[in-house]
Amino acid sequence: MNSTDVAKAAIKVAITSSRATEEQIIEALYKHGVKAVAVDIGGDLIDSIPKIIERAIVASRRTGIIKECHVHDGAVAGAAREAIMQVSTKATGLNVGGKIGIARHKEHISVCIFMSIGLLHLNEVVIGIGHRSIPEVKD
Template sequence: MYENSGKGCSSIEVGRAALHIALTANRGEENRMKEQLAAQGIKSTAVDFGGEFIPSIVKIIERAVVAAQRQHLVTETHVGAGAVAGAAHEALEQVKNKAVGFNVGGKIGIARCGEHLCVAIYMGVGVLNLNEMCVGLAHRSLASDE
């Protein structure tokens, strides 16, 4: 699925991995995807979110940071947290025009390989069952030991 050939991953591969894990429908599928990605040298995690968009922004970013730290995608330093928070914020910026004023719900996917870290946001936006779908994806570089 993700050909790594031992040379490290590209930002494109890591972005694709973050999006794939964000698209998983349940925990079982998410765990299978994590195993597939790990076999290719890509660490990953995902976390669900939901609520009114504007008040949820800080909570979405916090959830991304906590998930990345708990799964050891980044260290528990301001550098690691800042990389995840920055990428999550940028991904949210890409979808905010559709989401402002609406309820949202979806999943954050985070993937890391070497110096590449990507955060993908996959979410539904709307009222009741009248949803629009949105995807945001952002990349950050950080030292391999962070």
């Protein structure tokens, strides 16, 4: 499994429409050696950036995707920030709602942000993805 496959896994988890589907995909990925998690996000994008990064790190630690160390925290934060920057041009100053999907296989970790941007009755949909390479977590 390479970095492209891990990115696809993060996208699959981020675009799920229900918790049941999300859990099924996470289980299926785990059978292939991929650890994954998803976290809901929302609010004004600029005000939410620190909270989005924090939620990505906490969820990754809680599910064993990363260890609690500054190298792993930094990798998740960097990948999340990269994904945020990809969607920020469309979402700056607007309310957003969506999900972060995080997937890891061996040294590859990807963070995907999938969100809807609200503007009156019109909604724009955006997706951003970031990748980092970090040392493997030994179980």
